[in-house]
Amino acid sequence: MERTIEFVLNGETKKVTVNDNQTLLEVLREKLDLTGTKKGCNQGECGACTVLLDGKPINSCLTLAVRIEGRSIMTIEGVAGKESLDPVQETFNEKGAIQCGFCTPGMVLTTKALLAENSNPTSAEIKEAISGNICRCSGYIKIIEAIQSLAEEQEVM
Amino acid sequence: MHLPDIVYLSPNKTTEALEVIEDCGNSCSVIAGGTDLMVALKQRLQTPKYLIGLENIPEFKKIEEKDESIRLGPMNTLDEISSSDLIKTKLPALSQAAREVGSPLLRSQATIGGNVCLNTRCRFYNQSQFWRSTREKCYKAGGSYCHVTKQKEKCNAAFVADLVPVLIAYGANIKLAGLAGEKMLSLKEFYTGDSCFPNQILNGDRVILTEIDIPIPKNNIRSVYKKFRFRRSIDFPLVGVAVSLDLDENNRCRDINILLTGVGSAPVEIKKAKKELLGQRWDDELVSSVASLASQEIRPLKTNLVSPRYTREIASLKIKEALQEAGGKNGKNY
Ligand SMILES: Cc1cc2nc3c(=O)[nH]c(=O)nc-3n(C[C@H](O)[C@H](O)[C@H](O)COP(=O)(O)OP(=O)(O)OC[C@H]3O[C@@H](n4cnc5c(N)ncnc54)[C@H](O)[C@@H]3O)c2cc1C
Ligand code: SF4
Ligand code: FES
Ligand code: FES
Numbered sequence: 346m347e348r349t350i351e352f353v354l355n356g357e358t359k360k361v362t363v364n365d366n367q368t369l370l371e372v373l374r375e376k377l378d379l380t381g382t383k384k385g386c387n388q389g390e391c392g393a394c395t396v397l398l399d400g401k402p403i404n405s406c407l408t409l410a411v412r413i414e415g416r417s418i419m420t421i422e423g424v425a426g427k428e429s430l431d432p433v434q435e436t437f438n439e440k441g442a443i444q445c446g447f448c449t450p451g452m453v454l455t456t457k458a459l460l461a462e463n464s465n466p467t468s469a470e471i472k473e474a475i476s477g478n479i480c481r482c483s484g485y486i487k488i489i490e491a492i493q494s495l496a497e498e499q500e501v502m
Numbered sequence: 503m504h505l506p507d508i509v510y511l512s513p514n515k516t517t518e519a520l521e522v523i524e525d526c527g528n529s530c531s532v533i534a535g536g537t538d539l540m541v542a543l544k545q546r547l548q549t550p551k552y553l554i555g556l557e558n559i560p561e562f563k564k565i566e567e568k569d570e571s572i573r574l575g576p577m578n579t580l581d582e583i584s585s586s587d588l589i590k591t592k593l594p595a596l597s598q599a600a601r602e603v604g605s606p607l608l609r610s611q612a613t614i615g616g617n618v619c620l621n622t623r624c625r626f627y628n629q630s631q632f633w634r635s636t637r638e639k640c641y642k643a644g645g646s647y648c649h650v651t652k653q654k655e656k657c658n659a660a661f662v663a664d665l666v667p668v669l670i671a672y673g674a675n676i677k678l679a680g681l682a683g684e685k686m687l688s689l690k691e692f693y694t695g696d697s698c699f700p701n702q703i704l705n706g707d708r709v710i711l712t713e714i715d716i717p718i719p720k721n722n723i724r725s726v727y728k729k730f731r732f733r734r735s736i737d738f739p740l741v742g743v744a745v746s747l748d749l750d751e752n753n754r755c756r757d758i759n760i761l762l763t764g765v766g767s768a769p770v771e772i773k774k775a776k777k778e779l780l781g782q783r784w785d786d787e788l789v790s791s792v793a794s795l796a797s798q799e800i801r802p803l804k805t806n807l808v809s810p811r812y813t814r815e816i817a818s819l820k821i822k823e824a825l826q827e828a829g830g831k832n833g834k835n836y
Contacts, residue, residue, distance in 0.1 A: 387544065389540075395607060455606075477608060
């Protein structure tokens with residue numbers, strides 16, 4: 346069945362017609378051309394499809410698009426400012442926490458959600474937070490270092 | 503892997519949901535967080551015409567303390583369960599078990615109701631349609647033969663939900679609502695022991711799980727959950743062990759419940775080993791011998807990628823760990 350849903354996407358109200366059997370991931374990539382959200386396993390294992398739903402990271406491949414009516418979604422396209430990258434993106438770049446970049450949109454969103462909730466996470470808390478975002482390239486060390494240095498910056502500020 | 507065609511409904515009341523279930527019969531499925539069902543739909547393990555979402559029924563979100571028990575609505579996410587202060591203090595093992603399911607991404611959508619109603623799993627069944635098409639349909643998928651046991655007409659897929667052994671160890675009851683009315687039953691009774699239709703709902707009863715009630719354990723009761731899986735954020739438990747232990751002032755075992763997930767068609771209660779423990783003075787030697795005895799009570803099958811012997815070995819270790827943590831060293835909680 347087709348229907349029109351309304352929700353907040355990256356800060357702006359959006360109306361879009363979706364089919365009941367479409368996932369949020371499909372709607373973002375195929376209807377809205379927001380291809381920053383990646384399709385990896387398509388079954389809840391890899392975290393490439395991570396978006397923030399009302400501020401919390403979720404797997405968009407396991408979410409029916411019709412269910413986000415009235416809610417707020419942030420994708421990687423909504424993270425950077427008009428002129429400059431977000432500090433999380435900046436720091437991932439600087440610290441070499443990006444290799445092929447496939448996991449990066451998800452990692453960045455999960456990091457933003459983590460730091461919003463806990464400005465000074467321990468290394469164990471960082472590892473737990475990103476445990477649903479699988480990275481094939483980096484070996485995670487650089488990513489954890491990047492998140493740690495972001496936490497330190499927040500401390501200083 | 504796209505989803506099959508469906509019509510999505512999200513009623514505001516339990517009765518509305520039940521009316522839809524009555525009208526649609528087998529052609530509808532209830533969807534809670536969808537973390538399990540969405541995969542099953544993509545894999546065409548289920549092909550309902552209607553999906554009934556429970557997110558708009560307000561009372562399904564409750565977490566409250568009443569009459570010496572904690573009452574939980576089925577739509578509380580695992581994230582909400584593990585971070586609730588009430589649950590952390592009164593039911594610490596439940597909080598622990600909720601934290602150990604999948605990844606944080608999954609836990610912000612997965613619900614306790616979905617965990618209680620989870621279907622059984624098997625490496626030959628929980629696969630894509632394409633993967634499954636390369637061999638004969640197994641019994642659970644509508645064929646006649648089980649690829650695990652090479653026998654006919656019986657499925658042995660494993661019950662793997664993490665929260666259930668803890669809930670049973672705590673003595674949880676559940677409320678099921680149907681159009682004819684509500685009934686309360688012990689969670690233990692909800693499971694059929696049949697891997698094809700592992701609980702009363704999957705067995706065809708037209709009811710919805712509406713509440714989980716857990717009696718608050720007395721102060722001296724210690725409960726723990728220990729789980730083993732290979733990849734922390736991805737894999738289901740190979741084995742999970744829940745223990746609730748009541749030691750008297752002389753460190754004798756007054757009561758104990760040991761429940762396992764991952765090693766049978768339903769949650770498995772360890773009974774013989776329990777008898778060995780009742781009335782005994784708690785010490786490390788007793789714990790070690792009983793853990794290995796307990797692991798002989800289970801019959802794991804190769805529904806996953808490891809040998810049953812390996813599973814039994816791991817079960818023994820995890821039971822020992824759980825008993826040690828619950829009782830502390832020689833019964834002195836530390
Ligand atoms: C990568 C991955 C890893 C996972 N790891 C684990 C793990 O380690 N341990 C574990 O236990 N699970 C695991 N799961 C399975 C699942 O995420 C959880 O069990 C979760 O708690 C299921 O809840 P849900 O709300 O998503 O259920 P859903 O998928 O919405 O539903 C599951 C089943 O329950 C039924 N149902 C749900 N609520 C009700 C209700 N109120 N009344 C009647 N029927 C109902 C549905 O019809 C369906 O049959 C994993 C899943 C994935 C994808
Ligand atoms: S245990 Fe046997 S019948 Fe059951 S799902 Fe596995 S292969 Fe199929
Ligand atoms: S694509 Fe969603 S978790 Fe892998
Ligand atoms: S950078 Fe390649 S998957 Fe993470």
